[in-house]
Amino acid sequence: MTNNTPVTLKFLAEKLKMSVSTVSKALNNYPTINEYTKKRVQEMARDLHFTPNKSAINLKEKKSRIIGIILPNLLDHFFTRSIYGVEQFATQNGYNVIISQSHDDLEKEIQSANMLLRSRVDGLIVAISKQTQDFAHLDQFEQMGIPVVYYTRNPSFNLSCHKVLGNTFQGCYQATKFLIDRGHKKIAYLGGPKMINFTHDRFNGYINALKDNEVPFSAELVAYTDFDKENTISAISNLFANPENMPTALVAFKEPILFDAIKYLRSINHPNFNDIECIGFGNTSFISYLDSPPVASVEENPESVGENAIKLLLQLINKEIDIQNYQKVMVDCKLIVHK
Amino acid sequence: MTNNTPVTLKFLAEKLKMSVSTVSKALNNYPTINEYTKKRVQEMARDLHFTPNKSAINLKEKKSRIIGIILPNLLDHFFTRSIYGVEQFATQNGYNVIISQSHDDLEKEIQSANMLLRSRVDGLIVAISKQTQDFAHLDQFEQMGIPVVYYTRNPSFNLSCHKVLGNTFQGCYQATKFLIDRGHKKIAYLGGPKMINFTHDRFNGYINALKDNEVPFSAELVAYTDFDKENTISAISNLFANPENMPTALVAFKEPILFDAIKYLRSINHPNFNDIECIGFGNTSFISYLDSPPVASVEENPESVGENAIKLLLQLINKEIDIQNYQKVMVDCKLIVHK
DNA sequence: AACTACATTTCAAACGTTTGAAATAATTGC
DNA sequence: GCAATTATTTCAAACGTTTGAAATGTAGTT
Known part of the structure; x- marks a missing residue:
């Protein structure tokens, strides 16, 4: 029929x-x-x-009521949860959402951007790929008067763009403070790749919490990993190498690397293993299945990050905020204590 | 500027x-x-x-080169991985993809369908919500000549639609056979909600593997859960209640419920705990962090399911297959042995 | 009967693109 | 030097909608 x-x-x-x-x-x-x-x-x-026919309406109205999202991938729960926040608020306001993955590939990101531009999205929310250094493909949008909000991953050096970020300084400060309050004096810090703009902010949170609470800082207790498992293991074994300066707690950049670290310490039967208390960023649902779970998680509130991004974007679309009046929104983290 | x-x-x-x-x-x-x-x-x-301007082109060409996907949510890795398969093949063929989540809510699913219809997608791939009984909102597409491919979650009773499914019978058969080959005689089966159409197929895979290998079936070794944690625990404690008929192995409908089961058995210090071998559907990346990991996983190959769905859809769009010539494609599972 | 006021409907152009048919320009052959 | 051919460009309609202006219809007033 x-x-x-x-x-x-x-x-x-x-x-x-x-x-x-x-x-x-x-x-x-x-x-x-x-x-x-x-x-x-x-x-x-x-x-x-x-x-x-939406195409006909778009053509006539010169707007699409579509919001584009470009993000590295959908396998990271941070991003999928953030989409939830965007979608929720977007549909409430009569907008639909097109999601496009860059798979952390610049070429794919450019393709996605061009596709969304041809589709004449009314606004763009983007978390840039690891490779993105040049922004011509994203600058096009503003040149055509289409507002862009960078969220989470953003061009840190560039002040002339709208940003919505997790307050990763505050999150790391809180985590460190929590461990200090539980009596720890030797708190190790396992950071992420130095290229990622969050790495510094988190480290500063750590440092500042130590300072504010008069816990001495030791460079030996700081190491970095690029997310690669072997790299993580070598970093963690450095941290726990000196018996004179043995950490009793650990703050990690992200939960997967924390899990790798815990797994490693357990595998070598580290003598202090049962006394070490850990915290990572993420709050994965799988934590409940771990036998040696972290003592707490820094919940980054991805839904809230997404919601703030779409709220800002809609204000820009509706010209409640001038597109040149660049905004920076920080979304606080929340410490979730597991036991 | x-x-x-x-x-x-x-x-x-x-x-x-x-x-x-x-x-x-x-x-x-x-x-x-x-x-x-x-x-x-x-x-x-x-x-x-x-x-x-894509809207102008769509209007003229009477096609959008957009594929719509409706699925319950993006938090389940099965779905996000399947999207990867769809996207890959779609972009290769000059199509873009709009993803819409139903959050397992019928009302939201209807809204998504209508949105995609207004956007005049050239084809639709859909995994229906748990609530979907009536299909008017999806039948509209075929009425307008837009092909629809159901994947994974589909109207099982309805033969007049295109389907791409994981071969869940084969997967469960293989898992059970694997355990039998490892010498197990008492293999418990923990099934999912009886309403889900896979539940029966998997059970049949289990039963047939037993039969083909002359392992006696015992109704006591079968229980069902609706994914709810308490429900899972009561199911699992029934399975492991009778000392006369104690399972040494377990096949579970999906990994999260398997993890709940393992956690419970460990928490009660079940005497046989260390001898129990488990398998679940899923192959989560988190398995590597578990202290008592499953012996194997049934990998459902979501990327391949997605790829088969888009391939079929494109054939329908290009009229290489008549829209009324309903197809059913089965994608085999693969057993991944962890140790 | 003529006029006003209002309710309702229709006209016509516009949005940005595609494309077969028609028009024009350039080239060739004789 | 002119017709015939070929190369190149333009015309004009169409896709499905929206919307201000114009047209039409209907009642009410004098």
């Missing part, structure tokens, strides 16, 4: 023996249209399953 | 003092257009950052 003549306004108009404009206005509930006419049109539209 | 006159074909035509059609044809590399003219047009288009 496939229908071949598409049900358009024109088609409805012919059926009802009235003009296309009357049909259009009736469906859009114009006050100048007679109530009885409206009823007839709306019934016919319903019965014939009239579905307005 | 925001540009206010949009760069359209008309704008380029005026700049170049030629007609809109020449510009259009030059950009689309028509053979009737003079080479030098093409060069001039293409250069101008590049310099002025001309970006064709």
